[in-house]
Amino acid sequence: MSTERLEVRKTFKLLINGAFPRSESGRTYEVTAASGTFLANVAQASRKDVRDAVVAARAAQASWWSQSAYHRGQVIYRLAEMAESRRDELAEHVALSEGLRARASQLSVARAIDRVVWYAGWSDKIAQVFGGANPVAGPYFNFSLPVPSGVVGVIADQDSSLEAFVDAVCAPIAAGNAVVVLASEQRPTPAVLLGEMTATSDVPSGVLNILTGRTGELAPTLCAHEDVDGVDLSGVNEAFADELALLAAGSIKRVLRPGRGDASLARLRAFLETSTVWHTIGQ
Amino acid sequence: MSRVSTAPLRLVTRDDRAVQLPSNSSLPSIESEAQLRGLLGALSGVDAVGAEARAAKLATRSLKKSTKLAALDLAISMVDLTTLEGADTPGRVTSLCAKALHPDANAPEVPSVAAVCVYPDLVAHARTVLGASTVKVAAVATAFPSGRASMAVKVLDVKEALDAGADEIDMVIDRGAFLAGRYGQVFDEVVAIKELCGATHLKVILEVGELKTYDNVRRASWLAMLAGADFIKTSTGKVGVSATLPTALVMLESVRDFAEATGLRVGVKVAGGIRSAKDALRYLVVVNETAGSSWLTPDGFRFGASSLLNDLLMQRLKQHRGAYVRPDEFSGD
Numbered sequence: 001m002s003t004e005r006l007e008v009r010k011t012f013k014l015l016i017n018g019a020f021p022r023s024e025s026g027r028t029y030e031v032t033a034a035s036g037t038f039l040a041n042v043a044q045a046s047r048k049d050v051r052d053a054v055v056a057a058r059a060a061q062a063s064w065w066s067q068s069a070y071h072r073g074q075v076i077y078r079l080a081e082m083a084e085s086r087r088d089e090l091a092e093h094v095a096l097s098e099g100l101r102a103r104a105s106q107l108s109v110a111r112a113i114d115r116v117v118w119y120a121g122w123s124d125k126i127a128q129v130f131g132g133a134n135p136v137a138g139p140y141f142n143f144s145l146p147v148p149s150g151v152v153g154v155i156a157d158q159d160s161s162l163e164a165f166v167d168a169v170c171a172p173i174a175a176g177n178a179v180v181v182l183a184s185e186q187r188p189t190p191a192v193l194l195g196e197m198t199a200t201s202d203v204p205s206g207v208l209n210i211l212t213g214r215t216g217e218l219a220p221t222l223c224a225h226e227d228v229d230g231v232d233l234s235g236v237n238e239a240f241a242d243e244l245a246l247l248a249a250g251s252i253k254r255v256l257r258p259g260r261g262d263a264s265l266a267r268l269r270a271f272l273e274t275s276t277v278w279h280t281i282g283q
Numbered sequence: 284m285s286r287v288s289t290a291p292l293r294l295v296t297r298d299d300r301a302v303q304l305p306s307n308s309s310l311p312s313i314e315s316e317a318q319l320r321g322l323l324g325a326l327s328g329v330d331a332v333g334a335e336a337r338a339a340k341l342a343t344r345s346l347k348k349s350t351k352l353a354a355l356d357l358a359i360s361m362v363d364l365t366t367l368e369g370a371d372t373p374g375r376v377t378s379l380c381a382k383a384l385h386p387d388a389n390a391p392e393v394p395s396v397a398a399v400c401v402y403p404d405l406v407a408h409a410r411t412v413l414g415a416s417t418v419k420v421a422a423v424a425t426a427f428p429s430g431r432a433s434m435a436v437k438v439l440d441v442k443e444a445l446d447a448g449a450d451e452i453d454m455v456i457d458r459g460a461f462l463a464g465r466y467g468q469v470f471d472e473v474v475a476i477k478e479l480c481g482a483t484h485l486k487v488i489l490e491v492g493e494l495k496t497y498d499n500v501r502r503a504s505w506l507a508m509l510a511g512a513d514f515i516k517t518s519t520g521k522v523g524v525s526a527t528l529p530t531a532l533v534m535l536e537s538v539r540d541f542a543e544a545t546g547l548r549v550g551v552k553v554a555g556g557i558r559s560a561k562d563a564l565r566y567l568v569v570v571n572e573t574a575g576s577s578w579l580t581p582d583g584f585r586f587g588a589s590s591l592l593n594d595l596l597m598q599r600l601k602q603h604r605g606a607y608v609r610p611d612e613f614s615g616d
Contacts, residue, residue, distance in 0.1 A: 051607050224606035
């Protein structure tokens with residue numbers, strides 16, 4: 001038997017509703033490494049892919065939120081488990097995409113995975129920290145309960161291919177939202193790899209949808225989409241964010257502006273609403 | 284058989300249009316079951332691969348901009364807004380009728396749908412709500428959806444719907460009889476119901492999912508048309524396989540050939556499983572390319588659907604606004 005084999009080439013696909021389709025348009029584009037050499041062919045999503053992803057996210061969100069917070073945390077932790085066993089592959093793509101040395105990229109991936117674990121832990125603590133019992137003048141309990149906004153559109157950071165992506169995606173998901181994310185246009189491969197890991201980590205289909213392609217083409221469609229409840233523009237420059245925020249204003253949306261989205265409680269809080277519940281005090 | 288012969292029938296088998304009938308704008312007479320069997324047997328078989336390939340090819344046609352908007356409005360005007368659930372209530376029918384009259388409450392220019400389709404016991408209520416509007420009331424009858432009842436029961440079913448004010452009757456054929464080869468029985472039933480209906484539109488449901496083959500669909504289409512159907516309809520929506528594009532193609536070919544042979548125009552209604560505007564536009568393309576543009580009216584083609592209407596409205600609004608809209612922009616049914 002010959003030891004030579006044909007190369008198994010990979011086109012990086014989208015993640016929509018738990019499946020890995022090529023773009024509806026059939027388009028792909030070339031991504032180069034930081035050094036300028038060819039890195040991969042990546043699916044170039046179209047506006048219709050955005051539409052399909054939002055439909056999938058909307059369908060998935062209610063049942064994701066209806067699961068217990070503890071269970072959601074377990075599922076996100078499972079994503080960290082899957083990423084841990086494919087660390088080297090992630091590190092290789094982070095190194096190529098961002099032009100990092102091996103050691104630096106390994107550290108970046110480790111930080112990203114740790115961040116996933118951090119968000120997993122937050123899943124069942126959000127209600128205690130952001131919610132509360134309010135004193136009222138009457139024989140009632142009055143609770144403030146944090147509930148997810150719904151479907152969140154994320155324009156991921158263009159430079160940080162994995163760490164910022166994890167922040168932008170895991171925070172709304174831990175809070176019970178479903179996410180449609182546009183990965184970095186020129187550095188999308190680590191995000192796509194992480195998406196592949198969600199397929200084996202019990203993240204329900206449609207809760208995380210990853211699109212790759214031209215940010216300038218897709219972001220306006222995503223932000224103007226009236227069935228999106230919030231958009232994260234923290235990875236976008238100020239001028240473009242202004243333009244997108246204007247589109248988002250056509251329908252009521254929460255908008256996370258640039259510079260407000262570091263890994264912090266602010267990110268977890270960004271796509272939460274507060275629901276107030278009254279309940280009679282029993283005997 | 285119930286009809287008396289007035290004009291001779293002639294079979295032509297050398298070309299694809301299998302049945303050649305006198306072109307006198309009247310139904311040919313069928314004198315015996317043997318004659319009917321001969322007619323249906325002489326129909327050429329359907330090239331299944333060809334029909335599916337043609338339907339798939341036509342499904343790739345894309346309508347854009349003003350054409351798409353016109354097609355969406357046309358599709359809305361062809362919808363038979365349907366509710367056929369055990370849980371139907373007068374209240375539900377009231378809201379369905381309101382939606383039928385004004386599909387989009389914020390856009391008065393959107394046309395009304397063609398009809399509302401309900402069970403016979405809710406016809407009177409629907410008639411009252413719709414009043415003198417152009418929206419028709421269609422009733423499913425003849426022991427819908429199975430068609431398994433005695434003729435007396437089926438006749439009574441239709442009579443009650445007619446008395447309650449139905450403008451259109453959607454009857455089911457006895458698929459058991461058809462599949463067992465008792466064409467005469469099926470034919471007689473359709474003839475009897477059509478006589479009962481008189482000028483009231485009669486749609487004959489073939490239930491193509493249970494007929495299995497395209498050949499059967501073509502035969503059942505011709506049988507229904509020869510018996511006097513005003514419309515032939517694919518399905519009840521109550522079995523697993525409902526309307527498909529190739530089946531609609533076969534039925535539209537039958538309708539076209541029947542019109543060529545007799546001068547009588549029969550409509551086609553597709554029902555069951557059509558939920559997206561994209562699917563609806565594909566059917567319109569197939570209608571245009573098969574039967575011709577003269578069938579592109581609510582008298583020539585209908586969609587039996589409920590959730591389809593909201594998707595048509597959503598796509599219409601998207602074309603106007605330029606942004607994708609929320610599904611809950613429109614009332615549920």
